[in-house]
Amino acid sequence: MLASVMGLMRLPFVRATPLGQDLHGVKTVKTIKPNFEVLESVDKLCAAWLGHAGFLIQLPAEPGQRPVRIVFDPIFSDRAYPSAWIGPRRRLLAPCKIEELPDVDFVAVSHNHYDHCDLDALKAMWKKSHGVEFLVPLGVKATLESVGIPSRRIHELDWWDNVAFPPTIGRKFSYSFTCTPAQHNSGRGILDQNWTLWCSWVVQQISEGDPVAASVFFAGDTGYQTAGGACPIFKEIGEKLGPFNLAMIPIWSGASLTVLGKMGYKLSDDSHLATLHATPEDAVRMAADVRARHTLAMHFATFAGSDDEALEPLVRLAKAQGGTADWRQEGGFGAIDVGECVELNCGSVE
Ligand SMILES: *[C@@H]1O[C@H](CO)[C@@H](O)[C@H](O)[C@H]1NC(C)=O
Ligand SMILES: [Zn+2]
Secondary structure (H helix, E strand, O other): OHHHHHHHHOOOEEEOOOOOOOOOOOOOOOEOOOOOHHHHOOOOEEEEEEEOOEEEEEOOOOOOOOOOEEEEOOOOOOEOOOOOOOOOEOOOOOOOOHHHOOOOOEEEOOOOOOOOOOHHHHHHHHHHOOOOEEEEEOOOHHHHHOOOOOHHHEEEEOOOOEEEEOOOOOOOEEEEEEEEOOOOOOOOOOOOOOOOOOOEEEEEEEEOOOOEEEEEEEOOOOOOEEOOEEOOHHHHHHHHHOOEOEEEEEOOOOOOOHHHHHOOEEEOOOHHHHOOOOOHHHHHHHHHHHOEOEEEEEOOOOOOOOHHHHHHHHHHHHHHOOOOOOOOOOOEEEOOOEOOEEEEOOOOOO
């Protein structure tokens, strides 16, 4: 019955294929209690997944100084929607309260969709520390101002624009944020479709005369396929700003619709949707295009409708890399748990 209704309505839903035994040794992800304490004693590049597209990144510390930290697309709400009652329900709980996060210097938002631009979370980040600088793509500044974040703290950028924060007293590193393209859309309602920009972000830690000490690429929400093949923008990002010590890339392969997921259906990742969301196979190509040395997966499992739907993207990710999904390998791409804090051996990127 459901299938025939969907067929009639020509909605892009397909029956989800139950996962067999061929799991490539992949384990599903869960929420764990964060070990943020490790961040205080580590001078390496660190990453913690906050769920969905939310990430906390700690850049390598300068001797005797607190390391600089960035949060991308934080979402701590139970539902990715304006109402607490409707909209996709969170399957993997947030790892902590925002107040429990370590001190953060920058918050970057990729676009205004509810699951990336959680205003409650952004407001709480501001309340927690009035030193935070916010970075948003064109048109999103007003949305942040609407919850009391002051205009002077919000940097609104167009694609390829860049803002650099010079070293503060006693420090040598400056921090450069580049708003890079993505292939997506935007809107918080029916009437504001595509009114504001969507983007990915490049962050570089730079000291004068030195090579880029550390750099990360945050893909936001993006597709990889176009009607004419691969989107060329990721190669361009890699050529202009890569390589990156770390990339965070979405691996979407199902609906974030709880009800449908429970019934065994998911959004099909056909070519139409693949232009707005990267499948796990696309994500692997994207990581290579931007020249990522290590890549962490995001934008999956957190709002998935079923256990299979949460696991399937990881299985496909492993398959697309010849059977493993180990982010610790050079060029590797894998996942960490929500709340897990990991260290990366940086070295300098050439
Ligand atoms: C919004 O932009 C996307 C391209 O990223 C396009 O596919 C879509 O048709 C646009 N929607 C509207 C309502 O303009
Ligand atoms: Zn989106």
